[in-house]
Amino acid sequence: MSGDRRAATSRRPLARDRAQTPIDFAIGASVFLLTLGFVIAFVPTVFDPFAGAATASPVVSDRVAAGLAGDLLAASPTEPAVLSPACTAAYFEGDAGNATLAAAAGCPAGVANDTAAEFGLDDDVLVVVHAMSEPDPIGNASTVTVDTEHGTHTVDMRRSTRDPVRVDRGGVSVSQRLVSIDGDQYRLTVWVW
Numbered sequence: 328m329s330g331d332r333r334a335a336t337s338r339r340p341l342a343r344d345r346a347q348t349p350i351d352f353a354i355g356a357s358v359f360l361l362t363l364g365f366v367i368a369f370v371p372t373v374f375d376p377f378a379g380a381a382t383a384s385p386v387v388s389d390r391v392a393a394g395l396a397g398d399l400l401a402a403s404p405t406e407p408a409v410l411s412p413a414c415t416a417a418y419f420e421g422d423a424g425n426a427t428l429a430a431a432a433g434c435p436a437g438v439a440n441d442t443a444a445e446f447g448l449d450d451d452v453l454v455v456v457h458a459m460s461e462p463d464p465i466g467n468a469s470t471v472t473v474d475t476e477h478g479t480h481t482v483d484m485r486r487s488t489r490d491p492v493r494v495d496r497g498g499v500s501v502s503q504r505l506v507s508i509d510g511d512q513y514r515l516t517v518w519v520w
Contacts, residue, residue: 385502387448387450388500388501388502388517388518388519389502390446391442391446391448391454391502391517392503392504392515392516392517393502394445394446395418395454395504395515395517396408396504396515399435399438400414400415400418401414408505408506408507409506409507410506410508411434412473412474412508413428413429413431413432413434413473413475413476414429414432414434414435414438415471415473415484415508416428416480416482417434418434418438418439418486419456419483419484419486420480420482425439425480428477431477432475441488442486442488443488448519450519451487451488451489451520452487452488452517452518452519453486453488453517453518454485454487454515454516454517455468455484455486455518456468456469456484456485456508456514456515457484457513457516458513458514459505459512459513464514464516468483468485469484469513470482470483470484471484471508471511473509498520499518499520500519500520501516501518501519502517503515503516
């Protein structure tokens with residue numbers, strides 16, 4: 328009998344010899360597919376910080392606004408946001424600015440230049456000086472009469488590199504500065520798209 332007993336135990340499979348069951352396979356396949364799904368879903372977002380933005384950067388519009396209010400149109404470097412009446416009139420008069428007035432008033436060289444070219448941009452730029460409480464500054468730029476040593480100039484305080492058709496559609500960055508012209512307060516708004 329002892330021989331039969333050995334034969335009976337040798338026929339019974341040990342735990343390590345057991346075959347894979349359907350439940351084991353289903354759990355393993357589920358874990359694998361779930362992990363694969365997460366990898367496919369989240370790998371594209373890993374590279375988002377390195378992808379180029381589809382819109383203009385807020386830093387760009389802020390740089391243009393600061394450059395205009397603090398340097399290009401400023402009456403003095405010690406008084407940023409207090410705009411020179413002559414330089415402001417020269418900047419906003421005509422498509423290319425009034426180069427004669429700018430030269431006579433001693434304005435910085437970039438006043439008569441294209442705004443995008445002056446700041447080294449490939450984007451379109453719209454600059455509007457408007458009343459502080461204006462809800463629609465794009466269509467309602469302030470018109471200011473400025474007395475300078477070089478005559479009286481009535482200027483519409485709106486200048487664009489081209490017609491701003493995309494400004495209301497998104498993909499635009501906007502920056503603002505509070506400015507003063509002849510003691511009156513205005514808001515300078517820059518759109519870059």
